[in-house]
Amino acid sequence: MPDPRHIPVLLAEVVEALGPRPGECYADCTAGLGGHAAAIAPALRPGGRVILGDLDPGNLSRAAEAVAGAAPGVEVRPFHGNFVSLPRRLAAEGVAADIVLADLGFASCQMEDPARGFAFSREGPLDMRLDPTGPTTAADLVATLPEAELVRILRDYGEEKGARAVARKIVAVRREGSIATTAQLAEIVRSVVRRDGGIDPATRTFQALRIAVNDELGALEGLLAAVARGAKAQGTGWLAAGARVAIVSFHSLEDRMVKRAFGELVSAGLAEAVGRQPVTPGENEVGVNPRARSAKLRAIRLRKSCDAQPPGL
Numbered sequence: 001m002p003d004p005r006h007i008p009v010l011l012a013e014v015v016e017a018l019g020p021r022p023g024e025c026y027a028d029c030t031a032g033l034g035g036h037a038a039a040i041a042p043a044l045r046p047g048g049r050v051i052l053g054d055l056d057p058g059n060l061s062r063a064a065e066a067v068a069g070a071a072p073g074v075e076v077r078p079f080h081g082n083f084v085s086l087p088r089r090l091a092a093e094g095v096a097a098d099i100v101l102a103d104l105g106f107a108s109c110q111m112e113d114p115a116r117g118f119a120f121s122r123e124g125p126l127d128m129r130l131d132p133t134g135p136t137t138a139a140d141l142v143a144t145l146p147e148a149e150l151v152r153i154l155r156d157y158g159e160e161k162g163a164r165a166v167a168r169k170i171v172a173v174r175r176e177g178s179i180a181t182t183a184q185l186a187e188i189v190r191s192v193v194r195r196d197g198g199i200d201p202a203t204r205t206f207q208a209l210r211i212a213v214n215d216e217l218g219a220l221e222g223l224l225a226a227v228a229r230g231a232k233a234q235g236t237g238w239l240a241a242g243a244r245v246a247i248v249s250f251h252s253l254e255d256r257m258v259k260r261a262f263g264e265l266v267s268a269g270l271a272e273a274v275g276r277q278p279v280t281p282g283e284n285e286v287g288v289n290p291r292a293r294s295a296k297l298r299a300i301r302l303r304k305s306c307d308a309q310p311p312g313l
């Protein structure tokens with residue numbers, strides 16, 4: 001069963017946008033703890049199939065357990081890896097997904113585990129890898145990147161106004177010794193960036209490094225390109241004709257990319273928007289789950305060849 005402490009973001013809205021039906025194939029690109037998947041899987045019976053993907057092998061097995069508990073009899077196939085590779089893997093196996101979900105970013109269990117090094121409020125190794133077998137940690141980036149590249153990452157991924165000051169300080173401190181823990185890095189940032197309202201000055205630097213360590217924007221770009229390929233293939237690729245694709249993003253950099261990519265498919269007549277765009281959580285949800293505050297859901301439905309041909313195609 002799903003972990004009762006885990007609250008999937010915009011759950012009812014995601015299920016409504018994806019509209020799962022019996023016998024369909026559902027690809028969850030970011031299985032996490034299986035919260036969304038466990039809610040969707042029962043509607044796929046009889047005969048449905050769930051493909052679960054995640055960079056984090058621990059999360060992946062918890063998600064598989066959650067789905068098996070919620071929908072016994074549904075075929076579950078785990079895929080450990082980056083969702084960028086999932087579409088090609090499915091296409092190579094001749095599998096076409098009817099429903100695709102990507103609920104981006106990290107799961108709260110990853111943030112709360114000090115050993116994973118995501119949180120500036122918990123002392124731990126400066127790691128931040130979503131895939132613990134991945135090659136590069138945040139400590140590696142902080143130790144090796146040129147100052148100008150650190151500035152770019154902090155500015156572009158963290159929207160940190162003090163990017164130059166933080167990068168300069170990192171470079172000065174690393175000359176004296178390694179920056180190996182979350183607490184060390186948080187102190188470096190706090191020493192040069194003033195508190196902005198209630199927000200800890202380290203927030204933006206930690207977000208920026210996490211995005212860089214996991215190449216989160218590169219992965220999203222790859223997934224959006226695969227969705228476009230699938231839409232153009234009109235049911236002959238990794239996406240079935242009429243497939244629904246939903247993406248939940250948590251910051252403006254991601255949402256801008258999703259909005260543009262989905263908008264292009266709609267303008268080209270290859271897809272239609274599902275519901276209002278974007279869907280955001282109500283006050284009640286944010287009250288129970290503050291992390292949902294910045295969530296934005298966008299969803300499209302791919303055109304079927306029998307749909308009316310839009311003018312201009």
Ligand SMILES: C[S@@+](CC[C@H](N)C(=O)[O-])C[C@H]1O[C@@H](n2cnc3c(N)ncnc32)[C@H](O)[C@@H]1O
Binds near residue numbers: 036082083106
């Ligand atoms: C917000 S959580 C998903 C929560 C999930 N929807 C649920 O209800 O339990 C995001 C998950 O996506 C995974 N993830 C992030 N980027 C990924 C990528 N590029 N490829 C595969 N998994 C990724 C993270 O490891 C994390 O487990």
